[in-house]
Amino acid sequence: MLFRFSFPFTIRFFFIPPPCILLFVLFSFTCFNSTEAYDPLDPNGNITIKWDIISWTPDGYVAVVTMYNFQQYRHISAPGWSLGWTWAKKEVIWSMMGGQTTEQGDCSKYKANIPHCCKKNPIVVDLLPGTPYNQQISNCCKGGVLSSWAQDQSKAVAAFQVSVGSASTTNKTVKVPKDFTLKAPGPGYTCGPATIVKPTQFLQPDKRRVTQALMTWNVTCTYSQFLAQRTPSCCVSLSSFYNNTVVPCTTCACGCQGNSSQSGECVDPDSPHLQSVVSNAGPGKSSITPLVRCTRHMCPIRVHWHVKLNYKEYWRVKVTVTNFNYGMNYSDWNLVVQHPNFDNLTQLFSFNYKAITPYGSINDTAMLWGLKFYNDFLMQAGPLGNVQSELLFRKDKSTFTFDKGWAFPRRVYFNGDVCVMSPPDAYPWLPNAGSRQVVSLLALVMSSLVALVLYADT
Numbered sequence: 302m303l304f305r306f307s308f309p310f311t312i313r314f315f316f317i318p319p320p321c322i323l324l325f326v327l328f329s330f331t332c333f334n335s336t337e338a339y340d341p342l343d344p345n346g347n348i349t350i351k352w353d354i355i356s357w358t359p360d361g362y363v364a365v366v367t368m369y370n371f372q373q374y375r376h377i378s379a380p381g382w383s384l385g386w387t388w389a390k391k392e393v394i395w396s397m398m399g400g401q402t403t404e405q406g407d408c409s410k411y412k413a414n415i416p417h418c419c420k421k422n423p424i425v426v427d428l429l430p431g432t433p434y435n436q437q438i439s440n441c442c443k444g445g446v447l448s449s450w451a452q453d454q455s456k457a458v459a460a461f462q463v464s465v466g467s468a469s470t471t472n473k474t475v476k477v478p479k480d481f482t483l484k485a486p487g488p489g490y491t492c493g494p495a496t497i498v499k500p501t502q503f504l505q506p507d508k509r510r511v512t513q514a515l516m517t518w519n520v521t522c523t524y525s526q527f528l529a530q531r532t533p534s535c536c537v538s539l540s541s542f543y544n545n546t547v548v549p550c551t552t553c554a555c556g557c558q559g560n561s562s563q564s565g566e567c568v569d570p571d572s573p574h575l576q577s578v579v580s581n582a583g584p585g586k587s588s589i590t591p592l593v594r595c596t597r598h599m600c601p602i603r604v605h606w607h608v609k610l611n612y613k614e615y616w617r618v619k620v621t622v623t624n625f626n627y628g629m630n631y632s633d634w635n636l637v638v639q640h641p642n643f644d645n646l647t648q649l650f651s652f653n654y655k656a657i658t659p660y661g662s663i664n665d666t667a668m669l670w671g672l673k674f675y676n677d678f679l680m681q682a683g684p685l686g687n688v689q690s691e692l693l694f695r696k697d698k699s700t701f702t703f704d705k706g707w708a709f710p711r712r713v714y715f716n717g718d719v720c721v722m723s724p725p726d727a728y729p730w731l732p733n734a735g736s737r738q739v740v741s742l743l744a745l746v747m748s749s750l751v752a753l754v755l756y757a758d759t
C-alpha cells in the first residue's frame with residue numbers, strides 16, 4: 302500500500318534527508334513515502350497565491366491575485382496553469398484584468414451590467430502574450446507559463462486582478478474563497494486553505510512612500526508526483542569508458558509496450574505514417590498524453606550518464622538528454638542531478654548550473670538547464686531531439702572511486718519529476734572488480750550525510 306507508485310524493478314534508491322537518518326531505525330518508512338508531497342531536494346518548494354485587496358467597491362472589492370512559484374526546479378509549461386476556487390457566498394466577478402475565467406456561467410438574473418463570471422467555482426487562466434495593454438497588469442499574460450525559482454525568479458511570478466461583486470465590503474465581514482485548486486496543466490498540486498495574513502506593503506516607484514493592501518490572504522499549494530501521474534516520465538541509462546556494457550533504461554520503466562500494432566500507445570519511428578500519426582494527435586492533448594516513440598522503457602525522456610574520461614586530478618562525464626516524445630517540445634527544460642562530487646564541479650560545458658543546497662552544508666545536488674537560444678529548447682523526438690553537456694569534476698582523493706558505481710548519479714529529476722534508475726547491481730563494473738556481491742541493505746555514502754538505501758521491493 303505504501304508503494305502504490307510502484308516501479309517495475311526490484312531495487313530502488315532513496316535519498317534520506319538528514320533527520321530521517323536518525324529516525325530511520327524507529328520509523329523506517331515515514332521518511333520516504335513516495336506518495337507524500339514532500340520532496341527532499343526542495344523541502345520548501347510550493348506555489349503561494351496571495352490575494353491583496355486594493356480597494357473596496359460599493360458591493361465588494363478589487364483584488365490583485367499574485368502567484369509565486371517558489372519551487373526550485375519545477376516549472377509550469379504551456380498550456381499553463383489554471384486556478385480555481387469556490388466562493389464563500391454569492392460573489393460574482395464583475396471584471397478581470399490580466400486573466401479570465403474559462404466559463405461565464407449563468408448570469409441571467411443580471412439585466413444591465415453583465416458580470417464577467419457568475420459561477421460559484423470559477424476557474425481562471427492567464428491571458429496570452431500580446432494582450433492589449435489596457436487588459437494587462439504587471440506579471441500577467443504569459444500564457445500561464447511560470448519559470449522555476451532557480452531558473453528565473455522574474456518569470457516565476459504571475460498575476461491577475463479581479464473585481465468582485467455581491468461580496469462584503471469591510472475587512473471584518475469579507476469571506477475568503479475556499480477549496481483552491483491549481484492545475485499545471487494536469488493534476489499534481491494540492492492547495493491548503495486561505496489564511497488571512499499581515500497586509501502586503503508596496504514600495505512606491507519613487508521609493509519614498511509605502512502603501513499597503515487593505516487586507517491580504519495567502520494560499521499555499523504543494524506538488525506530489527504521485528498525484529500528478531501514475532507512471533514516471535523519465536529514465537536513466539549509464540555507460541563508462543572502463544566497461545563497454547551500456548546499462549539501458551529499465552524495461553517498462555515508464556510503461557510497457559502494448560502488443561497491438563494499431564494501439565495508439567506508442568509511435569514506431571519506422572512507420573511510413575509517422576507524420577500523420579504525429580500531426581493527428583492534436584497539440585492540446587499531446588502535452589499531457591505523450592506520443593512516445595516505441596522503446597523498451599517507453600519513457601518520453603531518457604537521461605544518459607556516460608563516464609567519459611579519467612585524468613589524474615579530474616574526471617569527466619557526458620550527459621545527454623533525449624526526447625522520445627513526438628508530441629512535445631520541452632522549452633526551459635531542467636535537470637536535477639545528485640552526485641557526491643558536485644561539491645567539486647570544476648567546469649560545465651553548454652548548460653547553466655546552480656547548486657541546490659536544501660540542507661546548507663550538503664552540496665551534492667545540481668540543477669542544470671539549457672543556455673538561452675542555444676539548447677534551452679529540447680526538440681520533439683527525432684534527429685534534433687536531444688541536448689548534451691560535459692561535466693568536469695575534481696577528484697577528492699578521500700572519496701573518489703570508479704568502484705561500485707560511485708561515478709553514477711544517485712538521483713535524477715527531469716522537469717521536477719523523478720527519473721527511474723537502473724538497479725545498482727546492473728551498473729558497469731570496473732574490470733577485475735573484487736567482490737561481486739554489491740547489494741547490501743543499507744550503504745552510507747561517506748562523503749556527506751547522504752545515504753543510499755538499496756531497498757528490496759518484495
Ligand SMILES: *[C@@H]1O[C@H](CO)[C@@H](O)[C@H](O)[C@H]1NC(C)=O
Binds near residue numbers: 345346347349371521
Ligand atoms: C513556501 O515557500 C517559501 C519559499 O521557499 C517559504 O518561505 C514558505 O515558508 C513556504 N510556505 C509553506 C507553507 O511551506
Ligand SMILES: *[C@@H]1O[C@H](CO)[C@@H](O)[C@H](O)[C@H]1NC(C)=O
Binds near residue numbers: 350369519
Ligand atoms: C504570503 O505570501 C507572500 C508572497 O509569497 C509572502 O511574502 C508572505 O510572507 C506570506 N505571508 C505569510 C504569513 O506566509
Ligand SMILES: *[C@@H]1O[C@H](CO)[C@@H](O)[C@H](O)[C@H]1NC(C)=O
Binds near residue numbers: 472473517
Ligand atoms: C481591518 O481593519 C482594521 C482597521 O480598519 C485593522 O485594525 C484590522 O487589523 C484589519 N483586519 C484585518 C484582518 O486586516
Ligand SMILES: *[C@@H]1O[C@H](CO)[C@@H](O)[C@H](O)[C@H]1NC(C)=O
Binds near residue numbers: 560
Ligand atoms: C505479440 O503477440 C504475438 C502473438 O499474438 C507474438 O508472436 C509476439 O511475439 C508478441 N510481441 C511482443 C513484443 O510481445
Ligand SMILES: *[C@@H]1O[C@H](CO)[C@@H](O)[C@H](O)[C@H]1NC(C)=O
Binds near residue numbers: 627628630681
Ligand atoms: C516543436 O518545434 C518545432 C520547431 O519550432 C515545430 O516545427 C514543431 O511543430 C514543434 N512540435 C510540437 C509538438 O509542438
Ligand SMILES: *[C@@H]1O[C@H](CO)[C@@H](O)[C@H](O)[C@H]1NC(C)=O
Binds near residue numbers: 645656664
Ligand atoms: C557548491 O559547489 C560548487 C562547485 O564546487 C560551488 O561553485 C558552489 O559555490 C557550492 N555551493 C555552496 C552553497 O557551497
Ligand SMILES: *[C@@H]1O[C@H](CO)[C@@H](O)[C@H](O)[C@H]1NC(C)=O
Binds near residue numbers: 698
Ligand atoms: C571539494 O569540495 C569540498 C567542499 O567544498 C572541499 O572541502 C574539498 O577540499 C574539495 N576537494 C578538492 C579536491 O578540491
Ligand SMILES: *[C@@H]1O[C@H](CO)[C@@H](O)[C@H](O)[C@H]1NC(C)=O
Binds near residue numbers: 732
Ligand atoms: C562490465 O560490467 C558488467 C555488469 O554491468 C559485467 O557483467 C561485466 O563483466 C563487466 N565487464 C568487464 C570487462 O569487467
